[in-house]
Amino acid sequence: xQKTLEVKGMVCPFPLIEAQNAIEDMNSGDVLVVEFDxxxxxxxxxxWAAEAGHTVxxxxxxxxxxxxxxxQKR
Amino acid sequence: MTYMIITGLLCGALLGFxxxxxxxxxxxxxxxxxxxxxxxxxxxxxxAIAVQSVGVFLLIDLGVFEYSAGSLPILSVIIGSxxxxxxxxxxxxxxxxxxxxxxxxxxxxxxxxAGYMLMSTMMKSGVFAPFNQQAQATAVMPxxxxxxxxxxxHWVIIIPFxxxxxxxxxxxxxxxxxxxxxxxxxxxxxxxxxxxxxWHPFVTATLIGVIALIAWPLSAATGRVFGLxxxxxxxxxxxxxxxxxxxxxxxGVFLVLGIFAGSFIAAKASKEFRFRMPDxxxxxxxxxxxxxxxxxxxxxxxxxxxxGLVMTAMMTWQGWIGLVFMILGTWTASYFVFVxxxxxxxxxxxxxxxxxx
Numbered sequence: 001x002q003k004t005l006e007v008k009g010m011v012c013p014f015p016l017i018e019a020q021n022a023i024e025d026m027n028s029g030d031v032l033v034v035e036f037d038x039x040x041x042x043x044x045x046x047x048w049a050a051e052a053g054h055t056v057x058x059x060x061x062x063x064x065x066x067x068x069x070x071x072q073k074r
Numbered sequence: 075m076t077y078m079i080i081t082g083l084l085c086g087a088l089l090g091f092x093x094x095x096x097x098x099x100x101x102x103x104x105x106x107x108x109x110x111x112x113x114x115x116x117x118x119x120x121x122a123i124a125v126q127s128v129g130v131f132l133l134i135d136l137g138v139f140e141y142s143a144g145s146l147p148i149l150s151v152i153i154g155s156x157x158x159x160x161x162x163x164x165x166x167x168x169x170x171x172x173x174x175x176x177x178x179x180x181x182x183x184x185x186x187x188a189g190y191m192l193m194s195t196m197m198k199s200g201v202f203a204p205f206n207q208q209a210q211a212t213a214v215m216p217x218x219x220x221x222x223x224x225x226x227x228h229w230v231i232i233i234p235f236x237x238x239x240x241x242x243x244x245x246x247x248x249x250x251x252x253x254x255x256x257x258x259x260x261x262x263x264x265x266x267x268x269x270x271x272x273w274h275p276f277v278t279a280t281l282i283g284v285i286a287l288i289a290w291p292l293s294a295a296t297g298r299v300f301g302l303x304x305x306x307x308x309x310x311x312x313x314x315x316x317x318x319x320x321x322x323x324x325x326g327v328f329l330v331l332g333i334f335a336g337s338f339i340a341a342k343a344s345k346e347f348r349f350r351m352p353d354x355x356x357x358x359x360x361x362x363x364x365x366x367x368x369x370x371x372x373x374x375x376x377x378x379x380x381x382g383l384v385m386t387a388m389m390t391w392q393g394w395i396g397l398v399f400m401i402l403g404t405w406t407a408s409y410f411v412f413v414x415x416x417x418x419x420x421x422x423x424x425x426x427x428x429x430x431x
Contacts (some may be wrong), residue, residue: 009350009351009352009353010356011166011180011182011356012099012166013102013105013106013109013412017412021416021419023373026284031175037339037348037350038097039094039097039175039178039346040102042097042272043097043272044102044258046150046254046256047252047254048110049255050252050254050255051252056255059255059256059258060257060258061257061260061345064345064346064347064348065178065341065345065346065348065350066348069255
């Protein structure tokens, strides 16, 4: 299952908090796609994902100050 | 004057560039110590303090400039730093953070900056100046320098401090590494390193320590014997703009304008600049936070840079007491802004599961 979380316009740390909340309700193996535009999220979201043991399957910049990251729940 | 403009802008631009690319956010760092049990950014701050401290005291010992930390209005520092800590959580960034995020195009940071500049000006030369002066004259301790209080040489404090920081860095770097996923590289060479690659927080911190060090002799040459400072220069801009008195223009003014410019250049070149409008709630929080920052930093005699990075490196009570209460302020605000809403939402969900409607 895949779920998309659109948190554009939110400033740090809210994109991260929203992502953490969203992944809690998901099952192992599900993928959470987070679309965000807070620059600091490019550091905090992948760092959290890696430290929590989830797998980042995709992480790229889409446009000027716009990013997407796909996190597969462990 | 030309010297002041060039070195101030240049030093600020370097700082803004490094902070933007290194995602150096003290507010986030203090907050994460509590909500994520993560001390990485705090350790990074300690590195920047250590680098600057060794350098500045060497320059002082060599007689490049003289510095006296003066006295310590302890109550004002404690209360001001705590209020400042609350303010930066609401504003989503400390004073420098707000300047560099403004350069990234975040309108919320422009709003916070407006509140911050207005309130610092009101505290320094406006309607609240008598109150601020009274606070500064209350509960004043005679010595601000920690070494002076104990009657010891400053190196007796700096050397053990540097040793502790070195030990922490060693422990952190030898920890089993978690590979942080990085963006797909689209550039190569220097452009990749400067505008794309993730910077390690400790590398960023070392660079910031060096910039904070360079700031001292550059600023001292213009007659302003201090290092990086944000609050007073931010107020000076508004004071100059509203009075036309060029006496308010100093090295620090060009420093903060440089931070804005440097961050803009870094963000633009990294394709990270875009005007972003906050929602109403974020906008209001930014404005309230900015005002609290102005009150707090004026009372405390410094923000997370002036007290947290510079006065700490000068090994003063003001710096370290200020830093501790600033962190406590961010934790208090974090509880109400992030932790409690989350607990409430969880409790709500549990109730729904127990009693299906």
